[in-house]
Amino acid sequence: xxxxxxxxxxxxxxxxxxxxxxxxxxxxxxxxxxxxxxxxxxxxxxxxxxxxxxxxxxxxxxxxxxxxxxxxxxxxxxxxxxxxxxxxxxxxxxxxxxxxxxxxxxxxxxxxxxxxxxxxxxxxxxxxxxxxxxxxxxxxxxxxxxxxxxxxxxxxxxxxxxxxxxxxxxxxxxxxxxxxxxxxxxxxxxxxxxxxxxxxxxxxxxxxxxxxxxxxxxxxxxxxxxxxxxxxxxxxxxxxxxxxxxxxxxxxxxxxxxxxxxxxxxxxxxxxxxxxxxxxxxxxxxxxxxxxxxxxxxxxxxxxxxxxxxxxxxxxxxxxxxxxxxxxxxxxxxxxxxxxxxxxxxxxxxxxxxxxxxxxxxxxxxxxxxxxxxxxxxxxxxxxxxxxxxxxxxxxxxxxxxxxxxxxxxxxxxxxxxxxxxxxxxxxxxxxxxxxxxxxxxxxxxxxxxxxxxxxxxxxxxxxxx
Numbered sequence: 001x002x003x004x005x006x007x008x009x010x011x012x013x014x015x016x017x018x019x020x021x022x023x024x025x026x027x028x029x030x031x032x033x034x035x036x037x038x039x040x041x042x043x044x045x046x047x048x049x050x051x052x053x054x055x056x057x058x059x060x061x062x063x064x065x066x067x068x069x070x071x072x073x074x075x076x077x078x079x080x081x082x083x084x085x086x087x088x089x090x091x092x093x094x095x096x097x098x099x100x101x102x103x104x105x106x107x108x109x110x111x112x113x114x115x116x117x118x119x120x121x122x123x124x125x126x127x128x129x130x131x132x133x134x135x136x137x138x139x140x141x142x143x144x145x146x147x148x149x150x151x152x153x154x155x156x157x158x159x160x161x162x163x164x165x166x167x168x169x170x171x172x173x174x175x176x177x178x179x180x181x182x183x184x185x186x187x188x189x190x191x192x193x194x195x196x197x198x199x200x201x202x203x204x205x206x207x208x209x210x211x212x213x214x215x216x217x218x219x220x221x222x223x224x225x226x227x228x229x230x231x232x233x234x235x236x237x238x239x240x241x242x243x244x245x246x247x248x249x250x251x252x253x254x255x256x257x258x259x260x261x262x263x264x265x266x267x268x269x270x271x272x273x274x275x276x277x278x279x280x281x282x283x284x285x286x287x288x289x290x291x292x293x294x295x296x297x298x299x300x301x302x303x304x305x306x307x308x309x310x311x312x313x314x315x316x317x318x319x320x321x322x323x324x325x326x327x328x329x330x331x332x333x334x335x336x337x338x339x340x341x342x343x344x345x346x347x348x349x350x351x352x353x354x355x356x357x358x359x360x361x362x363x364x365x366x367x368x369x370x371x372x373x374x375x376x377x378x379x380x381x382x383x384x385x386x387x388x389x390x391x392x393x394x395x396x397x398x399x400x401x402x403x404x405x406x407x408x409x410x411x412x413x414x415x416x417x418x419x420x421x422x423x424x425x426x427x428x429x430x431x432x433x434x435x436x437x438x439x440x441x442x443x444x445x446x447x448x449x450x451x452x453x454x455x456x457x458x459x460x461x462x463x464x465x466x
Contacts (some may be wrong), residue, residue, distance in 0.1 A: 330355025
């Protein structure tokens, strides 16, 4: 290839812009350092003033001024510098200096275009009202908007904090199948695909739960997976069909111990991300009934303990909560909680105990009839993590699966599909265990004070353009 190609193979960079700012950011105005460097990045502005010209260069670590002088470059070199386009990626050699106006700069000795920008960068990017354009062209969003870069860094720190947290506690990071013969482990609608060689339908996982429990049965005692899961459901500010979830299971503990573990984990992630949100433990723990009473001034625990489903439905109607005639009392109660309570729980709160018929994988509650030891951590009005005392009785698990199948036959689509292989595995014995799933995207939304899950997923699922 010709040496004059506009797309060189490499450029020998000796410093990042951030490193130069760390070393020389406090120089007095008008100071030359004598340090010769090679830097590279994207040109964001170009300003010509007679026999001098200035440009702003940006790399992943920061921004610095380029200072070109005709006395140094000559007329041809100066003309070449001015011809560099806004958006071009360039390599620059020169001396680091602080200008008389106090701007850290590189005095240009030479400049090489490494990749020309052949389309104009968007103008007034921050004022654009069509956020979907930002999501479709995330690369442009990253060039012009500091938020995506901040999210990328925060997610990287969060992932590192998660792995460090579990490594310190003796957990094993594991991998379980994305393609599963049964979409189990969560109440959700799956994506379906077909494996031609085997001639079978498979499902993108909605959750890794049942496979992680198989590992407990096999003898692993502390496991976690930072995973991608998929749900063929609606898109909203809190939902994306593809998302990041953390699941972890620990043998010989219950949901009380796991709530403490989740609280410590959330605080560790918050510290790593560097959020301005104020998070302090211990997080509040209240029952669903207490939460409903605080939000609506209504006692639903008495009719629940008296098995008075009509009274619970009446409360729902009076509270303006729409329910289906086929729904069980537990489903109605849960709908009241979701519609009238959850969104107003701003401070980190564990809602301790869930109706059995909406929680088919958790053990029976030890003090509330027809409830399970299933707690939800809610932060900023959003459910962040469900936490279980894991059900390990194979006969009871079979009954729960059968109840879910009956509910599906009765018209409820949000039910759990039975998994015979998992039931067979449970028959070999799974130790008592606590487990949880944490929505990483939702937690990052809260920590970074962003209003949509699409802001924390770099390439969210979008409807195709016409």
